[in-house]
Amino acid sequence: MSAKPHSSRNSRVCGAGTRACRVETHLDTCPAEVTHSAGASVGTRDDAAGNSARATTPSTADATAPHRTGTVSVAGRPNAGKSTLVNALVGDKVSIVAPQAQTTRTSLRGIANLPTAQIIFTDTPGIHKSDSPLNRRMMDAVRGSLEGQDLILFVADPTREPGLEEEQALSALRQSAPCILVLSKLDRVADKRQLLPLIASYSKLYPFDEVFPVSAKTGEGLKDLLDAVERRLPEGPAIFPADQYTDQPARFLAAEFIRERVLVATRQEVPHSVAVLIDQWQEDARERRPKPVWRSPGQNPGSLEDGARLTRIAATILVERPGQKKILIGRQGALLKKIGTEARLEVEKLVGGPVFLSLFVKVQAKWREDPQFLRAIDWR
Numbered sequence: 157m158s159a160k161p162h163s164s165r166n167s168r169v170c171g172a173g174t175r176a177c178r179v180e181t182h183l184d185t186c187p188a189e190v191t192h193s194a195g196a197s198v199g200t201r202d203d204a205a206g207n208s209a210r211a212t213t214p215s216t217a218d219a220t221a222p223h224r225t226g227t228v229s230v231a232g233r234p235n236a237g238k239s240t241l242v243n244a245l246v247g248d249k250v251s252i253v254a255p256q257a258q259t260t261r262t263s264l265r266g267i268a269n270l271p272t273a274q275i276i277f278t279d280t281p282g283i284h285k286s287d288s289p290l291n292r293r294m295m296d297a298v299r300g301s302l303e304g305q306d307l308i309l310f311v312a313d314p315t316r317e318p319g320l321e322e323e324q325a326l327s328a329l330r331q332s333a334p335c336i337l338v339l340s341k342l343d344r345v346a347d348k349r350q351l352l353p354l355i356a357s358y359s360k361l362y363p364f365d366e367v368f369p370v371s372a373k374t375g376e377g378l379k380d381l382l383d384a385v386e387r388r389l390p391e392g393p394a395i396f397p398a399d400q401y402t403d404q405p406a407r408f409l410a411a412e413f414i415r416e417r418v419l420v421a422t423r424q425e426v427p428h429s430v431a432v433l434i435d436q437w438q439e440d441a442r443e444r445r446p447k448p449v450w451r452s453p454g455q456n457p458g459s460l461e462d463g464a465r466l467t468r469i470a471a472t473i474l475v476e477r478p479g480q481k482k483i484l485i486g487r488q489g490a491l492l493k494k495i496g497t498e499a500r501l502e503v504e505k506l507v508g509g510p511v512f513l514s515l516f517v518k519v520q521a522k523w524r525e526d527p528q529f530l531r532a533i534d535w536r
Contacts, residue, residue, distance in 0.1 A: 224273040226389030229301045229333075232311035233325050234258050234282025237340035237372060241311055242266050242279040244372035245382060248401040249505075251279045252416035256427045258282055259419060261294055262534050263301040267401050273386040274394040278305075283325035290524040293534075298328065305333045307388050309381075310362070314339040314350075314369065318357050326362045334388060337364040338381065342371040406506060407434045411533075413502040414471055414515070417495045418484065426483055429476040431523060431533050435516075436470035467507050470514040474523055481517050492517065 230238045239251035239260055250266035252259060260281045268275040278301045281294035302308065308329060312322065329335060337358055339351060348369065355367050366384060370377030396403065411432040419427045475481050485492045492515060500513040523529050 221272045222391040223393060224386055224389035225276075225392040225394055226273075226306035227276045227278065227304070228307045228309060228385055229278045229280060229305045230309045230311060231280050231283060231298060231302065231325070231329065233313070233321055234284055236282065236311040236313050238282070238311045239279050240372040241309075241338065241340055241370070242277050244375070244378055245275075245277060246401055249502075250277075250402045250404070252412045252419075254416055254419035254427070256419055256424070258284065258294070258428065259416075261290070261297075263297045265403050267396050267403070268382070269394070269396075269398050269401070270382065270386060273389055274396065274398075275382070275385055275389065276395065283328050284321075288524055289527050290530060293527075293530055302329060302332055306390065307385060308333050308335040309338050309385075310335055310364070311338045311340050312358065313341060314345050314354055315341065317354065318361060322358075323361055329362065334365045335362065336381075336384060337362075337367045339367065339369040340372065342369045342376055343373050345369070407437055409506055410434060410437075410469060410503045411471065413506070414473065414495070414499040414513075417499040417502070418473060421491060421495050421498075422483060426475065426480050429480055429524070430484075431474040431520075433472045433474065433533060434469065435472055436468065438468045440466035440468065466510050466512060467503075468512045468514075469503065470516070472516045472518050474518055474520045476519065476521055476523060478519055481519050484517050 230242055232238050234257035239253050242251055242264075243249050243253070243266070246266035246268050248266070251264050258281065260279055262281065264279045266277045266279065268277065280298045280301045283295070283298055284291065286292040286295045310326065310329065312318070337355070339354070342348075345351065351369055358364065358367075365388075368377055368381045368384065370381055372378070402409075411434050415430055415432045418430050418432075422430075473484060475484060483491070484495075486494075496513055496515045499515075500511050503511045503513065520529070
């Protein structure tokens, strides 16, 4: 399948060694508001929430426009802003986000439902050196996600010049599909004119079809990027229901949300040694209703409506050394309690009801070196 760009603002023809490539750049895009909302069931959103999340799309669809559906892989170096971008484009939280590199460990799909298109984005781990079974598994996920795609978004940090690492990351693309360069974190660039030499440098490394500077934080450039992606998609019916924003199981996402809170709360020593397993997932039958009751867009995010069923979850946080376990638990269990509270609030948004979350910390030495265990934690 493929995708679609907006009207090009500025065009630049860049030499690329023995070849030349025409790269369209979009440097004066207008800010677009992006809001996040919950859905009517796991992986879906209700009508009101869906409309608010899609503030980056037109409010009405062209009746004569064909419907387009396609797959788009989002790739790049670690910490380039890929997961933040996917969440913003989809309008819901699909991937976890943390300051540490290599937060995303496997491919995750998010679905953007537009008036005339359904775009299936795949967030991927950062492209990096494979020096351990876990890293090799992450790179296998990247390679698998790049095959058979209609379009690739290569996300790069505009605050650093492309070097050997970026060149190696781009070599993994192998020109398998049309590729758009997305310069993320535009809000960190004070003078947009600084982007032009950066774009020229990247254009020498790879024949990008277009270039879009964007900010997932402010929404700037996202509307034009979505339009560009949509235009490149093939015509076809939607694959997923219109209210579904991901195909990931709730148990897997809950484990990811717990891991995210661990990454945010701990120091550099702990994050890469952390894995989360869901040991128990039980919905209280006494509180069951025909379907979960979700918050309305304007309701207090900290509250849940009456009648929502209780979900009981027990999870184990695995680390590799006893010292890491001690850090995670904290003085008198304070840090673990903080992690649990923050994770519970995220999971409540996911399932649409109250959650009772129990967390345990366990030491499992060298789990990152155990292929069998790595298969167990990504059981999807």
